[in-house]
Structure formats: C-alpha cells, structure tokens
Amino acid sequence: MNKVKFQFSIKDLENLSGIKAHTIRIWEKRYQIFTPERTETNIRFYTLEELQKLLNVSFLNNYGYKISRVAELSEVELNKLVKQVYSEKTNTVFAINVLKIAMINFDTALFNETHLELSKTKSFDQIFLEIYMPFLSEIGMLWQTSSIKPIHEHFISYLILQKLIENTCAIQNSTQIVDVDKLFVLFLPENEVHEMSLLFTNYQLVKKGYKTIYLGTSVPFTDLLEINKFYNNVNFISHFTVMPYVDEIEAYVKRFEKEILNANSSKLYVSGNQTKHISTNNTTIFRFNLPSDLTNTF
Incomplete structure (x- = not known):
C-alpha cells in the first residue's frame, strides 16, 4: 500500500x-x-x-x-x-489519536478497525458523542491552524457520516413506529451543508420509533412549502451553522413562521451557531443545543 x-x-x-x-x-x-x-x-x-x-x-x-x-x-x-x-483503560484520547493518523494517511481500513474496536465496549451513541464529536471539534481547530488540509476533514467526516447512515438504516429496519401521528421533517436551509448534527438527531428520533422525513442539505424554501400539502402538525428540525446569514436569519424565521408554521400549527426546532441571532419570541419556534436536548422532550 x-x-x-x-x-x-x-x-x-x-x-x-x-x-x-x-x-x-x-x-x-x-x-x-x-x-x-x-x-x-x-x-x-x-x-x-x-x-x-x-x-x-x-x-x-x-x-x-x-x-x-x-x-x-x-x-x-x-x-x-x-x-x-x-x-x-479504554481511553478516548487514544482512540482520537488513532483517528488522527487514519485521517492524515487517508486510511479507511484503520478508521473501520478503530470503530469496530470501540463498538465492542460502547454503543454507537457513546462512540458518536464521546469520540466522534470531540474529534470533529478538534479537527475543526486543526484545519484553522493549517495543521491539516480541508481534504483531510472531508475524508474523515464522510466516513463518520457513513457510520451514521449505516446505523440509522439498521434501526429503521428493526424499529416499529410508536406514534404515527407525530412527524419530524429534518432539513438544512439553502447553502447550508453541515449535516452531521442533523443526521445524528434523525438517528436518535428513528431509534425512539418516530417517523422522520430527512430532506438533507441546502433545501429551498419553496420545497418546504410542499410539505404542508401532505402533512399537518409537522415538527420541522434544522441546524443553522453558517446559514442563513446574520442579516437574513430574522427574515427567514419570520417567513417560515408565517408561510409554513401558521398554516397548520406546526413547529420549528433549530440549533447551531446562527440561532443566537434569532430574536423572535413565539410559541412555534424553539432553540436547542444538543440533539439529546431535543429528542428527550418527545
């Protein structure tokens, strides 16, 4: 090799x-x-x-x-x-160190071996929250200091996304829907592509037995309007990392409330850095920090 x-x-x-x-x-x-x-x-x-x-x-x-x-x-x-x-010791620091080597060397096999070894003592939720999330946070800083290149972050992020999707598919095939009347629609606004947290939120909701519709990244507003034609009382979930822009987010939220939420008594749950710029106080838009903060409320 x-x-x-x-x-x-x-x-x-x-x-x-x-x-x-x-x-x-x-x-x-x-x-x-x-x-x-x-x-x-x-x-x-x-x-x-x-x-x-x-x-x-x-x-x-x-x-x-x-x-x-x-x-x-x-x-x-x-x-x-x-x-x-x-x-x-089953130490998280060591696992993160190995993941760094896998990332820098573009070593998919080492990543998979590390994940398999971790899965012997930890659930997927623990691996993601205790290992992958701190690791992703750390490599974000490494990218900013030029110690790694953007391609390294893309490579390792995709491998983690694969594990998220694999585990979500596995539980979808084995979990019964517990509440057919409760629907969650997960999306990212236009030009927003940071979907790791949103995917994990979807995984946790599916694990609890809820019906979800995962729309993914960069969803046009007009596409979201189509949901109202098919469903009532929808729980929309999104993550605003860099989008909408600071000077646009208030208008986006107000439009969402007027054209989507008020039409059928739906709700919007949002997390991410940009949510700190939302000043609207109403009963249909809710901010949360961690995916568990949201999923534990249902």
Missing part, C-alpha cells in the same frame, strides 16, 4: 498532539525520541511516523509512564505497551 507522504513542522506536532513545542524539543534533545529531517532551505520537519510516535508517547506519559523509560522502548515495544494500556 502506498503511504501518503506528509511533512510536519514542530508547530503542527504541537497542534496535533497537544504537547508544547518546547517540551517536544526537550524530549528530542534529551532522549533522542525524534530525528527530524531538514528541507533544502534547512527547515526542520517531522514525518508521519514521528507524529504517530509522539501521540503514543504522550498517551503513555498521561498515564504516568516516565519519558526516560518510554524513550528506551523499541517501536515494537512502544506499540505493544500502548495497546496494553489502552485495553486496560
């Missing part, structure tokens, strides 16, 4: 591992843990293998292993000790 070639600066290592660059330099000088190479312009850089080693070293250090001892281990011994500690 071809390995993706990647060069990391010491600042990249700091961002990816959480270990300060000053500490990395001390470990490197005192214990020869790393042997960075240099570019033609004499700038030091680190390899993917050295990043992986740093993540393993920091993991063991967090569990009380002295750097002086860890530095003496061979690569095989280091990996063996990490797996031993991980099996004893």
